[in-house]
Amino acid sequence: xxxxxxxxxxxxxxxxxxxxxxxxxxxxxxxxxxxxxxxxxxxxxxxxxxxxxxxxxxxxxxxxxxxxxxxxxxxxxxxxxxxxxxxxxxxxxxxxxxxxxxxxxxxxxxxxxxxxxxxxxxxxxxxxxxxxxxxxxxxxxxxxxxxxxxxxxxxxxxxxxxxxxxxxxxxxxxxxxxxxxxxxxxxxxxxxxxxxxxxxxxxxxxxxxxxxxxxxxxxxxxxxxxxxxxxxxxxxxxxxxxxxxxxxxxxxxxxxxxxxxxxxxxxxxxxxxxxxxxxxxxxxxxxxxxxxxxxxxxxxxxxxxxxxxxxxxxxxxxxxxxxxxxxxxxxxxxxxxxxxxxxxxxxxxxxxxxxxxxxxxxxxxxxxxxxxxxxxxxxxxxxxxxxxxxxxxxxxxxxxxxxxxxxxxxxxxxxxxxxxxxxxxxxxxxxxxxxxxxxxxxxxxxxxxxxxxxxxxxxxxxxxxxxxxxxxxxxxxxxxxxxxxxxxxxxxxxxxxxxxxxxxxxxxxxxxxxxxxxxxxxxxxxxxxxxxxxxxxxxxxxxxxxxxxxxxxxxxxxxxxxxxxxxxxxxxxxxxxxxxxxxxxxxxxxxxxxxxxxxxx
Amino acid sequence: xxxxxxxxxxxxxxxxxxxxxxxxxxxxxxxxxxxxxxxxxxxxxxxxxxxxxxxxxxxxxxxxxxxxxxxxxxxxxxxxxxxxxxxxxxxxxxxxxxxxxxxxxxxxxxxxxxxxxxxxxxxxxxxxxxxxxxxxxxxxxxxxxxxxxxxxxxxxxxxxxxxxxxxxxxxxxxxxxxxxxxxxxxxxxxxxxxxxxxxxxxxxxxxxxxxxxxxxxxxxxxxxxxxxxxxxxxxxxxxxxxxxxxxxxxxxxxxxxxxxxxxxxxxxxxxxxxxxxxxxxxxxxxxxxxxxxxxxxxxxxxxxxxxxxxxxxxxxxxxxxxxxxxxxxxxxxxxxxxxx
Numbered sequence: 001x002x003x004x005x006x007x008x009x010x011x012x013x014x015x016x017x018x019x020x021x022x023x024x025x026x027x028x029x030x031x032x033x034x035x036x037x038x039x040x041x042x043x044x045x046x047x048x049x050x051x052x053x054x055x056x057x058x059x060x061x062x063x064x065x066x067x068x069x070x071x072x073x074x075x076x077x078x079x080x081x082x083x084x085x086x087x088x089x090x091x092x093x094x095x096x097x098x099x100x101x102x103x104x105x106x107x108x109x110x111x112x113x114x115x116x117x118x119x120x121x122x123x124x125x126x127x128x129x130x131x132x133x134x135x136x137x138x139x140x141x142x143x144x145x146x147x148x149x150x151x152x153x154x155x156x157x158x159x160x161x162x163x164x165x166x167x168x169x170x171x172x173x174x175x176x177x178x179x180x181x182x183x184x185x186x187x188x189x190x191x192x193x194x195x196x197x198x199x200x201x202x203x204x205x206x207x208x209x210x211x212x213x214x215x216x217x218x219x220x221x222x223x224x225x226x227x228x229x230x231x232x233x234x235x236x237x238x239x240x241x242x243x244x245x246x247x248x249x250x251x252x253x254x255x256x257x258x259x260x261x262x263x264x265x266x267x268x269x270x271x272x273x274x275x276x277x278x279x280x281x282x283x284x285x286x287x288x289x290x291x292x293x294x295x296x297x298x299x300x301x302x303x304x305x306x307x308x309x310x311x312x313x314x315x316x317x318x319x320x321x322x323x324x325x326x327x328x329x330x331x332x333x334x335x336x337x338x339x340x341x342x343x344x345x346x347x348x349x350x351x352x353x354x355x356x357x358x359x360x361x362x363x364x365x366x367x368x369x370x371x372x373x374x375x376x377x378x379x380x381x382x383x384x385x386x387x388x389x390x391x392x393x394x395x396x397x398x399x400x401x402x403x404x405x406x407x408x409x410x411x412x413x414x415x416x417x418x419x420x421x422x423x424x425x426x427x428x429x430x431x432x433x434x435x436x437x438x439x440x441x442x443x444x445x446x447x448x449x450x451x452x453x454x455x456x457x458x459x460x461x462x463x464x465x466x467x468x469x470x471x472x473x474x475x476x477x478x479x480x481x482x483x484x485x486x487x488x489x490x491x492x493x494x495x496x497x498x499x500x501x502x503x504x505x506x507x508x509x510x511x512x513x514x515x516x517x518x519x520x521x522x523x524x525x526x527x528x529x530x531x532x533x534x535x536x537x538x539x540x541x542x543x544x545x546x547x548x549x550x551x552x553x554x555x556x557x558x559x560x561x562x563x564x565x566x567x568x569x570x571x572x573x574x575x576x577x578x579x580x581x582x583x584x585x586x587x588x589x590x591x592x593x594x595x596x597x598x599x600x601x
Numbered sequence: 602x603x604x605x606x607x608x609x610x611x612x613x614x615x616x617x618x619x620x621x622x623x624x625x626x627x628x629x630x631x632x633x634x635x636x637x638x639x640x641x642x643x644x645x646x647x648x649x650x651x652x653x654x655x656x657x658x659x660x661x662x663x664x665x666x667x668x669x670x671x672x673x674x675x676x677x678x679x680x681x682x683x684x685x686x687x688x689x690x691x692x693x694x695x696x697x698x699x700x701x702x703x704x705x706x707x708x709x710x711x712x713x714x715x716x717x718x719x720x721x722x723x724x725x726x727x728x729x730x731x732x733x734x735x736x737x738x739x740x741x742x743x744x745x746x747x748x749x750x751x752x753x754x755x756x757x758x759x760x761x762x763x764x765x766x767x768x769x770x771x772x773x774x775x776x777x778x779x780x781x782x783x784x785x786x787x788x789x790x791x792x793x794x795x796x797x798x799x800x801x802x803x804x805x806x807x808x809x810x811x812x813x814x815x816x817x818x819x820x821x822x823x824x825x826x827x828x829x830x831x832x833x834x835x836x837x838x839x840x841x842x843x844x845x846x847x848x849x850x851x852x853x854x855x856x857x858x859x860x861x862x863x864x865x866x867x868x869x870x871x872x873x874x875x876x877x878x879x880x881x882x883x884x885x886x887x888x889x890x891x892x893x894x895x896x897x898x899x900x901x902x903x904x905x906x907x908x909x910x911x912x913x914x915x916x917x918x919x920x921x922x923x924x925x926x927x928x929x930x931x932x933x934x935x936x937x938x939x940x941x
Contacts, residue, residue, distance in 0.1 A: 103685055104698070301857040303850060317718035324857050325890060345888060348855045348869065357855065365888045479722065 028457035031597065037453040039549020041594050044569040045510045046097035047111060048594065052423075053079040053430035054451075056593055057094055058511040061114055065504040067497075070126045072118035077128075078596070080429055081154045082147070082193045085176060087116025088185050088492065091277065091424040092308055099508055099573060100468075104533070107472040109506045117500035119189075128196055131598070133160040138443045141166060141223040143210045143387060146174020147425045148416025149229035150197055151432025152439075156227075157200035159440045159448065164223070165202050168209035172198075174231055176425065178256045181281050182488040183288070216388035220411055225439050228387055228398060228407075229416040229432055232380040238273065242331030243376070247338040251278045251377025258285045267372020270294045271341050273328055274377035275305040282375040283320045288484055294320045295369075299327050299346055299359040314491065318480065327361050331374055340370045382418040397421050405435035406442070413439050449596050456591040463509060465575050473503040508574045513592045518564040520586035527565065527578035527587065535571035536578060538562045604631040608910065609693060609701065611683055611848075612709035613637030615896050616877030616903030618664070620707050623907035625673045633675045634701070636693075638682040641733040642667060647896075649736045650764040653743055662733070683710075683848045688870045705872045705910050708849065708860050709903055712842035712878040712892075717780055719810070720752065720838060726814045726821050727752070727838040730761065739835075746834030747771060750823060752811075755782045758839030759794070759928050762803055773831065774798055775806040782841025783894050797928040844879040844892065857881055859892050864916045866906040874910055876902035882917065 032038075042049045047057040056075050063072035076083035092112045095101065101108030138161045142153045145167035153163045171177050172194050176185065198204055208214060210230075219226045235250035237243060247265060249257075251274060257264050270286040272279050275298040283294045298305060301324045302312065316322075326343040333339050345365035351358035384393040391407055391414075392399045398407060398414040405413045415435030416428040441447055476493040483491055495503065516527070528536045539553035540561050553566045567578070567587075579587045608624050608631055610617045621635050643664045651657045670677040682696035686706070693701045714729040728739060743749075749770055751762050754777040765772045776794065778786040786794070795805045810826040820832045844859035855861040855869045859881035866874045866882070877899035884891050893902060905915050 103694070301855070301861075303856055313718060313721075317721065319719060345883065345890070347883065348861065350869075356853075362883065365883075365885070367888050480719070 030455040032453045032455060033450070034453075035548030036544075036550050037455065037592070039545065039547065040513060040569070041453055041592055042549070044513050044592060045594075046099060046570075047094040047109075047510070050093045050097040051079075052093065052427040053433070054594055055079040055094075056511070056595075057111055058507060058509045059593060060118060061109070061111070061504050061507040062509060064114055064118055064500050065507075067501070069118045069122040073122045073126065074129050076115055076118060079433075080426060081151060081197060081433075082176075082190075082425075082429065083115055084119035084189045084193055085185060086426055086429075087112060087114075087119050088189070089176075089180055089277075090115070090426055091306075093424075093426070095308070099510055100506060105468075105573065110472055110475070110503050113473075113475050113495055114500060114503055117495040117503075120494045121497055121500060130158055130200065132158055132200075133448070135162075136160040136444065138162070138225070139164070139223045140225045140227060140439060140443075141219045142227045142229060143219075144168075144174060144229040144231060144416070144418075145172035145194075145204065145206075146229060146231050146416065147176060147428040148231070148418075148432035148435070149174065149227070150194065151429040152227045152229060152415055152436045153202045153432075154197045154200065155433045155436030156439060157197075157202050159436065161440070161443065163202045165198075165204045166208045166210050166214070166219075167204065167206045170206055172204055172206065178259045179252060179278065179281070181255065181258065181285050181288075183284070183483065183491050184281065186490050211387045216390075216409075216412070220409075224411065224443060226412045227405075227432075227435055227439060228391070228412065228414040228418060229428075229435075230382065230387060230418045231428075232382050232417045232422045233386070234381050234383045234396070235376070236379045236381060238328055238376055238378065240328055240330050242333055242338075245331055245333040245338050245374075246336045247373040248331055249282075249373065249375045251282045251375055252380055254282050254375050254377075255285065258289070263289055265373065266291045268292045269370055269372045270375065271369065271371040271373075272296045272375045272377060274298070274375075274379075275300070275307070276377065276379065277307055277311065279375075279377035280307060280311055280315050282377050283315060284318055286373075286375065287318055287320065288488060291372075295323050296320060297323045297326050297328065297341075297343065299325070300348060300357065301325060304355055304357060314477070317477075318483065325359065327359065329366060332368065338371055338374055340368050341374060342366055342368045379422055381422065384418065405431075405438045411442070413442075446599075448599055450599050451594060452597050454591075454593045454595045456593075458512065458589050458591045460576060460579060460589060463574060463576060464505075465577065467505040468508075468573065468575065470502060470506050472506070473499050475499075510569075510574065511592050512574050513569050513590045514567045514572055514574070514578065515588050515590065516565050516567055517586040517588060520584045521565055522584055523562070523565060524583060525565070526581045526583065527567075530577040530581050532573065532575055532577065533571055535568050535573070537566050537568055539564045539566040542566070604628050606704045607632040607634065607702065608705050608707065609703035610635045610707045610709055611693070612707075612711055612845075612877065612879075613639065613643055613677070613679070614709060614711045614877060614899060616709035616711070616899040616906070617707070618643050619900045619903035620709060620876065620907035620910075621675050622673070623904050624910065625675060627908075627911050633673075634703075635670070635675055635677050636681045636683060636695075637677070637679050639732060639734060640680045642677075642679070644733055646731070649730075649733065650760060652733075652736055653740050654764060654768060655744075685848050686852045686854065686873075688853055688868075688873050691872070703872075706874070707903075707906055707910060708846075708854075708868075708873065708875040708879060709877045709899070709906075710845040710848075710879045711899075712844045714838065715782075715841050715843035716838060717754070717777075717840050719780065720840070723811055723814045723836075726816060726836055728835050730837055730839070731757075731842075742835055743770075744768070748820075748831070748833050749773070750775060750821075750831070750833045750836045752836065752838040752840060753777060753794075754780050754838070754840035755842070758837075759798070761837060761839060762798065766801060766803060773804045773806060773833070775809060775811070775825070777840065778807075780840060783892075794928045842878065842894070844881070846879055857890065861890075864918075865909050865914060866902060866917055867909065872910075874906040876906040 060072040060075040090112050094111050095108040098108030140156050140161050140163050142149045142165045145165050153165050156163045235252050266286045266289045270291040272283045283296050286294050325346045327346050329342045344361040346359040346361050348357045349360050381396040384391050384398045398419045400419050405415050407414050415431040477491050537555045540556040541554040543551040545551050644662045648662050684696045685694045714731050716724050750773045753774045762774050778791045798805050812826050813824045815822045820834050822832050824830045859879050860875035862875045862880050881892050905917050908915050
């Protein structure tokens with residue numbers, strides 16, 4: 001069939017309403033800003049809602065299932081400009097909320113690994129897509145080329161503004177370049193994605209520290225807006241005796257030196273204090289510097305560590321041990337060098353704030369363990385005064401207008417960890433991007449992008465119920481002896497195309513929302529009979545929430561009070577069984593996606 | 602006045618059964634439910650090698666029969682796996698989607714063989730052996746096979762090696778002194794083990810590790826770091842035990858290596874206690890947390906936990922050290938063994 005014939009066929013009358021197929025397709029795609037639809041997206045797609053960047057996760061996983069890796073990568077890139085990077089080092093808040101990980105449904109989908117697989121498996125000649133706006137003639141300085149700065153610079157460039165990116169270090173990337181070890185994030189992967197941002201015309205000036213080499217006032221005289229994204233450069237201290245001994249390293253400084261190619265002395269026995277990703281990176285890097293015994297000491301227990309099980313497994317696989325329920329009292333030394341640490345045992349106690357458990361020390365429980373070096377990785381904080389003393393701060397964070405990114409100085413904005421406190425890479429990228437939209441509104445006097453819900457009727461899910469029983473696909477990694485060798489080879493090998501296809505099948509595709517047309521439903525309850533869990537309910541009412549979104553249905557067991565049979569899309573696993581058995585074809589499947597539209601189109 | 606309590610005990614080992622007996626004796630009217638994920642009645646684990654050798658039968662393995670539970674009005678539910686606990690709502694969620702309510706709960710779920718990360722790459726080739734079900738599944742393979750590799754990382758491994766040898770099998774034992782459980786195997790101890798096993802015709806691989814394992818039609822081809830290669834019918838891993846507490850993770854009950862309890866064996870919930878191999882307790886004498894091992898400890902802890910569920914307030918104390926004789930060396934150990 002040639003193009004003309006296909007066009008004619010699309011215009012053929014297709015149903016009793018006299019509508020053409022072309023008209024029908026127009027009819028079945030709707031863009032909505034209705035709070036009920038916004039609420040539907042939040043509740044129905046828990047992974048996307050948990051992602052700080054609101055990445056279209058079901059969408060890009062579906063593309064992998066179809067072998068469309070390039071499209072999958074681009075879907076990712078719409079919200080997150082570093083998919084290959086985040087596919088390796090993301091803290092994965094989405095996976096905690098994946099419906100497949102609910103207690104009776106198995107393990108969450110390996111979303112992060114799939115994100116990486118799209119980056120790995122796409123064509124090397126892949127086409128990058130950018131929705132570029134006309135040049136605005138406006139200029140913006142972005143201070144700091146870390147995740148937030150890169151996110152802001154990219155979005156501002158897309159919006160047509162001329163951007164100069166100032167970076168204090170020799171290379172761009174911020175913590176990605178200097179905080180994360182190469183065995184987790186190869187630098188060619190990082191630089192490729194940074195280059196994709198720079199090629200939009202962003203001018204990168206490295207080795208320039210704003211506040212020292214150039215003042216904020218000078219920037220304001222040259223640029224129409226300034227975005228500060230200086231992150232959290234100041235390490236937190238234990239504040240215990242012995243912390244200034246020679247072989248005690250702040251975690252961030254230790255990683256920075258390692259990533260510059262230095263080999264700080266660690267000795268044979270290394271004690272790491274801290275429970276986050278930086279602590280794990282320090283411990284694993286110390287091992288690669290020749291340590292034979294590395295212990296990670298934490299105040300609470302593994303359950304409360306802010307890292308995922310996979311990271312814990314990799315750490316243990318490298319023979320690094322966790323020592324839980326200990327608190328550092330002092331670091332011991334001789335002739336200025338570390339010889340050991342004195343700990344107190346701790347116990348868990350109630351805390352009024354999440355996660356509701358805190359560690360308190362137990363009296364008379366002190367004990368000493370020997371150590372050649374100590375790495376203190378207990379977090380870091382911003383340094384607002386480093387850029388300018390006139391920027392107002394809340395504690396150590398730059399103060400911004402509520403829910404916006406503007407600071408107390410006109411034309412100066414702040415985004416990322418310097419305004420939020422230490423967070424994670426995906427949050428920083430998202431804040432950088434959202435800050436850019438604020439800056440754009442400041443420069444142009446109007447909003448140019450809006451988030452809407454795109455609703456498209458689809459014929460069915462074409463998922464197979466058997467997909468629900470596929471076990472989570474683990475990613476292959478290097479053997480231990482291959483890991484600890486020069487060159488810091490990447491530990492995780494990535495998915496093969498077959499592994500990616502298997503894992504992508506597991507996604508329930510929660511963006512497909514199931515609804516029952518109550519005007520056609522005959523209350524036969526056939527759908528309820530085949531439901532694999534309590535996902536179809538007899539509803540008495542659907543209350544409206546304060547924000548205009550719909551609440552969960554009010555259930556009833558009495559038939560005389562049933563107003564409708566309703567599908568609970570927070571419980572639904574999109575198995576399609578109800579759709580198959582409905583004798584009235586009154587169950588509809590709607591692809592529901594949160595997208596960004598240009599207001600002026 | 603009849604008791605309205607419903608005591609639920611998770612675990613059908615020595616801790617769970619002793620607790621059930623104490624509860625029944627002191628609270629004749631209460632409902633007592635004992636949950637076990639195994640399908641076998643309470644049995645002697647240390648007799649499993651004899652079952653495999655064929656010197657005893659199933660009936661000699663049992664500690665007590667079903668009639669005993671019936672007489673004591675204890676509801677024994679076999680083959681029931683706990684998926685999670687909601688201690689705020691006093692509910693247990695079972696794998697088969699049943700929800701069970703309790704007023705007082707004792708977790709006595711014991712421990713299972715652990716697969717250390719250092720051998721996790723080979724996990725699909727490794728056989729674990731610690732239960733009646735394991736014995737049933739593997740009895741045929743063991744009786745019919747010829748040559749076995751045993752990863753020796755705990756005391757049970759030596760007993761298993763001896764059992765295989767007594768059945769006329771060819772046995773290699775790869776020693777893991779650094780990862781030994783429940784105490785560190787010193788150089789002297791490792792040498793004593795090596796000497797004792799070698800004397801009886803068992804090949805001991807020391808200062809070595811697994812490099813590769815591949816399943817072929819002949820068996821499992823193993824290559825070690827030192828270049829030793831051989832083909833085995835099966836490879837058994839004995840690398841210590843890990844408490845069975847997965848159902849409690851994230852529930853709000855404090856966990857570390859095991860279920861964290863105070864010296865009354867109480868968790869951070871007033872009506873939830875833990876006893877036996879799954880309970881982790883702070884011991885002020887050694888300024889450390891410890892997990893107990895062994896039948897006798899579990900039985901004592903089960904009884905104490907039950908008394909305390911009834912309101913007694915007994916304190917569990919570390920027992921005096923005892924001396925174990927193992928494969929040519931003796932070791933001072935105690936009821937309370939360092940899990941790390």
